[in-house]
Every structure is written in structure tokens, then in C-alpha cells.
Amino acid sequence: GQQLNQSPQSMFIQEGEDVSMNCTSSSIFNTWLWYKQEPGEGPVLLIALYKAGELTSNGRLTAQFGITRKDSFLNISASIPSDVGIYFCAGNQFYFGTGTSLTVIP
């Protein structure tokens, strides 16, 4: 299957810091999605991107669909403790990245 390279693998940050993570692929995708998974739960959709170059926000989260259609990034501004979890990118319907584990230190 398609391999999505997600980085960084893990992040440890202080509360209030901004966070940036990205996802790259060797293949072109028509859609990029970002999910968050909290401990003991299934992933929950955060943002969906449907056009190359698209920049979309959801509260403190901002995601962009790369112009080449082979990458996407997710930014979280002013992190808070409840941002803790694993963030997954997904290309099209069911190609997922390996996840970025985020820890926020109060």
C-alpha cells in the first residue's frame, strides 16, 4: 500500500508552545485528512482538505494541502494539556501515516 511518512514521530513540548507536524508521500493524493487519537479511543477527524494549496483552520488547528499534492502539514497554536494524543495524517480514504505522538508538559 501507499506509504505516508509522518514526522516527527514524537514531540514533547511545554504548554503554550506552537506545534508543527507534517506528512509526505511519494504519490499524489486528492484529499488529505488529519485525525487525533486519544488514549483508549479511536481516531477522530480534525480537518479535511480537498484542494491543493488549501489552508483550513479548526480553532487552534491549521492544516494545509501541499501544492504538489504529495504533502500536508498540521499546526497547533498555543498548545494545552488536552492536545495530548497521537495525530495521524491520511491520504485519500485509507492511507494513514505512522502518527505523531504529542505530549504537552504543563
Add this chain to the structure above:
Amino acid sequence: DVKVTQSSRYLVKRTGEKVFLECVQDMDHENMFWYRQDPGLGLRLIYFSYDVKMKEKGDIPEGYSVSREKKERFSLILESASTNQTSMYLCASSTHRYEQYFGPGTRLTVT
């Protein structure tokens, strides 16, 4: 509120047992999916279904089968469980768009 439910949160089975994992969605979604999640490997697609009685293999179908007799229900079957099938299993559903709704997962341990 959209809802995907999975029959068990935790399961412990013995090697060689037949295992059924059930998933039900109440959103009238056409598409349903089964993934397994392992540390460092992300989510890997086992099988998916675009319609009742229809199934397609994903990236890692070996050792698994599925059944979709009704639109709202998608079952994953391990015909003869093995220890390398110890994992977290996630079910999801979606409409024609790519946005998926996930269940809480079943953590399966095969001893």
C-alpha cells in the same frame, strides 16, 4: 451524533480459536473498514466494504475474513487466531467522502 460501536473493548483468546469482531454504525454509511493498529506502524487496512455483501482486500488481509450481511454491520473474523494477530482493531465507516468515523477499538490479545 454519529456512532460506531464495536462489540468488545478487550478480548483475550487462545491460539487457534475462531474470533469474531463486530462493528455497527448508525449513520447509514455505505462504506465500512477494518484496520489494525500497531505501535510505530500506524493504521493498516485489513478489509473494506462499499456495499452490503461486498468486500475488498486491504493491505494485510491474510489470516482475516469479513462479512457484511446488513448495511450497518461489518464483522471481522479471525479463522484461527495466532499470536501475531495480537493488536488493536479499529472499525470505521464513511459516506462517499473520505472522512471516516471510528469506533473505540478492540484490543485483542492472543495467547
